[in-house]
Amino acid sequence: MTTEITSMDGSSNEYVNSSSAEYTVVPYTNSEQEINATVDAGLYNTLSNLKRVLDGKPIDIDDDTSTLSANGFTFINQVKQQYIKLEQLVWALIGLQLNASQSEIDLFELVRISHELLLNGNLRENAVDLNLFDGYDELLFYSIQTVNESVQQAKKTYLNNPAFLSDPENELDIMVVVQDQLDLRKTLDDIYYISSNVIYMQSKAQLKQCDKNVMVIKSANQLIYEYYHDISMAELKAYALVQLSFMFFTVYNRGNFRKQAQDLRDKYLDRTRQTQDIVRHLLENSKRDIWRCDPNHYTVGTYEEVTNFLQGYIDNEVNLNEESTCQNTCEDYKATKNYRCFDGTYCALKSEGAERDRATCKGKIVDCQFMGNDLNVCTTPNQFSRRYDVLHYDNGNILGRNGTEVYEKCADESTRIQSWTRWVVKCANCFCLCDDQKHSERHFSLRDVVSDIKKNRVVSAVALRKFQGIFHLVIVERELKPYATLNVTNPTWHLYNAVEYFHIHDALVREGIDYHTLTWQNRSINLDTVEVPTGKVVTGVRFRVFDGAITLQVRATDFDFISGQLKNVDHSFWYMNDNSVERTEIPLDSLDIPTLSPEKSIPNVLTKRFVKFGPSDKYKDLAQTTIPFIDSQLVESHNPMPLSGVGLFWKAFPGYGGFVAPKILNYNYGAHIGALSKS
Structure with missing residues (x-):
């Protein structure tokens, strides 16, 4: 029509x-x-x-x-x-x-x-989580339900049926529906009663704990805004239906309701301003961090590992110096290498070829210590990521998970290693760490990962993934729309940015330019949260290395909130935290394999921290595994939104090596909640 x-x-x-x-x-x-x-x-x-x-x-x-x-x-x-x-x-x-x-x-x-x-x-609500055992949540749930049922009834009866409305014979039926809509004045009072309760609104910012039903931790800022959004949507629809009822009663000559309409409008605007003041204050003082919990079951793709880096390794001190002497102690060998396979030592007992190569450290040997003279070694068959299952020392030291039980099964096939006395000195077997790059995946890409700002796309999600032995930052990019919303019509898995994957041996690929390699000296990663300035959104991420530590940087671009258009795209800037600030290391000594944790990881929220990649516990795991692991799950809000920051953090259950994981900061809509005008 x-x-x-x-x-x-x-x-x-x-x-x-x-x-x-x-x-x-x-x-x-x-x-x-x-x-x-x-x-x-x-x-x-x-x-x-x-x-x-x-x-x-x-x-x-x-x-x-x-x-x-x-x-x-x-x-x-x-x-x-x-x-x-x-x-x-x-x-x-x-x-x-x-x-x-x-x-x-x-x-x-x-x-x-x-x-x-x-x-x-x-005008759909976000369907926020409501606990029907909580009085306020129950009241909000039934208020929203009542409003939406009234909207559907109005649409069915006359809003979407102009022919029905124009027929005078239907006046009574319309009046029945309109009369019912007036009852929404009580619903409006209930909604205001909820939204004006500061303590209740503050309680909505309390973050949930990870469990089998909670996989993504929303930010306090996001939770508050979602409740405000749902309350405002329901309140507006209820208000509009009551005003509509006043209008129909008036034009049907059932009285003049203009004064009631004006009073209702004044009350609605005053209440709205009060609610906005509360919400704006809460948003300005709430955290915006969004991150993922550990999965209920660790599977390929949910985590990645640095492999064969600073791995537990046994060798005799006679092989650890140029002179083939045994005059030192194991603890004297802080940084050395394997010079030979002396007769009777472990590597000499292995056959030439792959078996001996596996028994010999081809890189730097560090941090040696004495665990015992004579021992039996049970090796890990057909695995490049582990050297041993159990080291059973004659002095009673047993290294390895369930060492006694496992040794009983492998004792007959174990390799016997003995120390010996040369004149008056003992040629001891040492337990060291091997920094061997031959079969190691320990590289981090330094290339920029950016959204297509020429097509008005911004970053909405971040992950850390490993391809061809190199860890890459990966993003999801979405088109920015008016009011800082995003185009969410395409499924997330279609939207991974085309990261330029490469191999360290490719032509023109250079260490220090295209990628960083972890070493004994340079194996730190800074746990930073990089927040971009107001008026900008995130359009890229990358790693850089400062003083040997991997450091996160974030690209940001200006944008117009109303139009949703990126601005000054040729003047996008990269941001990072102040690297001159002294940081504190989170020690990861003597910790077990992260995926064996009995409970989900707990995030470390302390700032100005860093962790070093290093070996797992030698007694539980023979220092065969590099910790922490990398959480490779994609982090994106369930309602995708632009980002105002990206970060890295460490999470772990006590006693376990944990994960380095990405997090995102949702855009703060608090600055855009303004007072409504009466005129």
Whole structure:
């Protein structure tokens, strides 16, 4: 159905109906045009603006509509502002026509289309978690349910059925529904009772603990905003239905409800401002970190490992010096290498070829210590990631998980190693760490990983993945839309940025430029959270190395909140934390394999920290595994949003080596929650 609103000069203005995507008519004659002209133009503009907002398109904000107009409104605030304007204009037209000698506007259709546009729009709640055993949550749940049931009833009866509304015989049925809608005044009171309770709103910022049902930890900031969004959506729909009821009672000559409508509007605006003040304060003082819990079951793809790095290794001291002497102790060998396979030593007992290569450290040997003279060695068959299963020393030291039980099974196939006395000195067997790069995956890409800012795309998710032995930062990029929202029509797995994977032996690939290699001296990773300045969003991530430590950097780009357009894209900047600040190491000594933890990891929230990659516990695991592991799960909000920062943190269950994991900081909408105007 095509309709028009005729302006003062007789020309036709049109607006699009959100449900039918056609034009809808509200005809009136050109008499008394001087009175109707201002209202007419305002009605047309407001309907157009409301339609644009509901369609997720930008509109200009008048300077007098918000104390924060320079920053722009959030989506829900824009909808509220435009509906308040629309509702006031509709009441103005109702008043003009009721005072006229004859009605020149189809008031029923005017009321219907103004609310059909709103209530058929995208006003869905986020379905926040509500505990029905909590009094406030239960009240909010049933309030939202009541409002949505009333909306559906109104749409079914008359909003989406103009023919039914235009038939005078249906007046009684319409009045029954409209009368029921007036009961939503109590629901409005209930919703305000909830939203005005500061303690309740603060409680919504309490983060959940990881368990089998919780996989992503939302930020406190995100939780508060989602509750505000849902409360505001339900409150607006309830308010609109009550105003609609007042309008229908008035145009059906069941009384003049303009005074009640004005009182309700004043109360609604005052309450909205109070709620906004509370929420804005809470958002400004809440954390925005979003991260993933450990999976319920560790599988390939949920974590990655640095392999064969500083691995437990046995050798006789006669092999650890150029002179083949035994005059030192094991502890004297802090940094050396294997010079030979002297007769009777472990590597000499192995056959030439792969078996001997596996028994010999081809790189640097560090941090040796004496565990016992004579021992039996049970090797790990067919594994390049482990050398031994059990070391059973004659002095009673047993290294390896379930060492006694495992040794009983492998004793007959174990290799016997003995020390010997040369003159008056003992040639001891030492337990050391081997830094052998031959079969090791220990490289971190230093290449930029960025979104396509020329196509207005920003980063919405981050992960750490390993390809061809190199750890890469990986992102998901999405198109930025008005009001700092994102295009979420495509599934996440379609949106991985095309990281340029490479091998360290590829042509033109250079260490220190394209990748960093962990070594005994340089094996730290800084646990930073890099937050970008206000007015910018994240558009890239990368690693750099400073003083031997892997350090996170984040690229940010200016953007316009209302239009959702990136700005000054050629002047995007990389940010990092102050590297001159002294950091404290999180010690990872004598810890077990992370994936054997009986419980999910607990995040370390301390700032200015770093960890070093190193060996697992020698008694439990023979120092065969490099810890910490890398959590390779993708981190993205369940409702994808732009980011204002990215970070790395360490999480672990006590006694276990834990994981280095990425986290993201959601965009803070608090600055865009502005006060609504009464005029």
